[in-house]
Amino acid sequence: MGISLEQAQAAVQAAYQKSLEIGVKMNIAIVDAGANLVAFARMDDAWLGSLDISIKKAKTARFFDMPTGDLGQASQPGGPLFNIEVSNGGLITFPGGLPIKDGSGKIIGAIGVSGDTVENDHTVAEAGSNAVAGQ
Amino acid sequence: MGISLEQAQAAVQAAYQKSLEIGVKMNIAIVDAGANLVAFARMDDAWLGSLDISIKKAKTARFFDMPTGDLGQASQPGGPLFNIEVSNGGLITFPGGLPIKDGSGKIIGAIGVSGDTVENDHTVAEAGSNAVAGQ
Amino acid sequence: MGISLEQAQAAVQAAYQKSLEIGVKMNIAIVDAGANLVAFARMDDAWLGSLDISIKKAKTARFFDMPTGDLGQASQPGGPLFNIEVSNGGLITFPGGLPIKDGSGKIIGAIGVSGDTVENDHTVAEAGSNAVAGQ
Amino acid sequence: MGISLEQAQAAVQAAYQKSLEIGVKMNIAIVDAGANLVAFARMDDAWLGSLDISIKKAKTARFFDMPTGDLGQASQPGGPLFNIEVSNGGLITFPGGLPIKDGSGKIIGAIGVSGDTVENDHTVAEAGSNAVAGQ
Structure with a gap:
């Protein structure tokens, strides 16, 4: 179903490093193409x-193949799409979720980050997503 | 896991007294650091x-370490954070929920009060929260 | 809806005292006639x-007006009644839940106790229930 | 809240290595003292x-501080405890879940492993749990 555990862990690790770099405490989740x-990793005191x-x-992000924002x-x-959030057991539609693509541009999963401002959540998610796309 | 039963019951009791004082009927809930x-106490006819x-x-209040409002x-x-309320099995984001801190300022739990206007809910929650912080 | 907060807290207190007496750590819940x-009280480290x-x-215990066991x-x-437990959002049908009656024998609520063997759970629930019936 | 992310990831890594060693594909989850x-890590094709x-x-395993089995x-x-499984949003009561203790014997979280026979699930969980206790 797309992303491998190795790729997913690389995304978590890149997001974790970015979190340390900008001084935030995050929850970081990676799903595969089947959502x-x-x-997953939750930083201490996040x-x-x-x-x-x-x-x-x-x-x-994977359900609709687009950034959550x-x-x-x-x-x-x-x-x-007013109140689409009540579907699928609860969607989150503010920034911090991004599709993850492989080197060829195909979507193979997604990353979700939460723990600070939505801008920082997005920045950390991007670091995780890029780590896989760039491989 | 943070707050003790003794501290939690002191918070309930202080919130209950405040409710009587301002003439309202409340539901009062205390959670620990693990949420x-x-x-818990529900006043008659609340x-x-x-x-x-x-x-x-x-x-x-404990999930995000801030007042619900x-x-x-x-x-x-x-x-x-539009529609964040659909997460975590349902969040309530209007006033009446407050973190509870110990004497040193560390968050050890939270109080939630509901039963009247959100202003009164907040006032009663504050009485409960202060009872622990002041110990 | 039956039991008052004062009666419910008396039941919690009696159950708590019995728990200390037999050396167990319990969760103690009281519901009214509307279930x-x-x-509620959770003892430290329960x-x-x-x-x-x-x-x-x-x-x-209140849904069916009988001891859970x-x-x-x-x-x-x-x-x-095989697998009735899946109804009502989940029933628990082993000992530790008892109806609470007032002095006249009318059911006004119920107590549920959990935290140790089902025998001890039942003993503690009985202490709570009796505290109200005897008033 | 007990276990740190570093300890949790050490448990995942040890469980992963044990899975490779015995040739199984596992889902590996670590919770803290608040459950x-x-x-979390899901191996490819698990x-x-x-x-x-x-x-x-x-x-x-953390809810009751004992092995799930x-x-x-x-x-x-x-x-x-017949049908206790309907509580807490669904319990799993066959082997593969174990409390995680720190070096002093205090329970700081738990590990859950699923993906093969319950014997293998237990073996892999034990490898994860031991990796933290031995630190």
Whole structure:
């Protein structure tokens, strides 16, 4: 189903290093092409409520093959996908979830990061995603 | 796991006294550092629907180590955390949930109060939280 | 809906005292006649998994107005109520849950206790139940 | 909250190495003292259904501070804890879940392993648990 454990762990490791670099405590989740968890790490003293959010971000990014924040723009009041968040057992549609592609550009999974501002969540997710795409 | 039963019951008792003082009927829930219930009391004739809300407020306050109302300011339409409420089995992001700290300032649990206006819910939660911090 | 908070707290207190007396660490839950939580206490270092079980025992005892262990005798393989446990969001049908009656014998709620052997769970539940019936 | 990410990842790594050694494909989950996920790894081509089971085994082992298989002996038809599995959102009570202790013998979390026979699941869990206790 796409991403290997080795690739998933490389994404976790890159996201972890980025978190240390910018001084944040994150929950980091990787799902495969089937949107099922492959690897996960919660940094010491990271927000407990971000555990579920990181996994939901990863699933959301794979469910719709786009950054979670993009989906959130369409789910606002008056938008075409208003309240889509209640589907699939709960989606998270703010930034911090990104598809993961292999070297050829094919989507093989997704990463979800939660634990700080959505900007920092996104930055850390990007570091994880890039680590696989660049291999 | 943080807060002791004795501390949790002291928080419930202080919140109960404050409720009597301002003439409201509350559900009062205390969770530990792991966001699991330690003590609970529902006053006679308090809203039944507030039972679940009080527990979710306490969990939410510990999940993100902040007052529930603070989270609610970021989860509005157009806000950075829109619809975060669908995560973690349901978050409550309006006032009435507060972290509980020990005398040294360390977060050891949280209190959630529901049964009246959010202002009164917050006031009662504060009384409970202060009872532990001041010990 | 039956039991008052004062009665519920008296049941918790009696169950707590009995727990100290026999040297066990319990989760103690009281529900009203509507099977909704009224009071709860988790003793320090009690099993975390017994939190949910104590609440489910209290609900089960009120759902069917009988000791949880009685129901369990009918839910065994080949019995008339085989696997009834999957109903109502999960029933617990081994000992530790008892209806609570007022002085006139009317059922006004239930107690659920979990944290040790089912025999000790039952003994502690009985102490809590008797504290209300005897008032 | 007990186990650190570093300890959790050491447990995952030791369990992974044991899995390679005996030629099995496992899901490996580590929870902290609050029974919340800290680290997870699913080996390539491991059973997908074992993902949830591995997490439930880890939670179950911490919920009752014992090997999951011990609980399963008491939850059989006619046993004192028949159908306890419906509590806590679903328990797994066959072997493969073990508490994790620190060097002093204190329980700081738990490991859950699923993907092969329960004997092999247990063997791999033991390798993970020992890696932390021995540190």
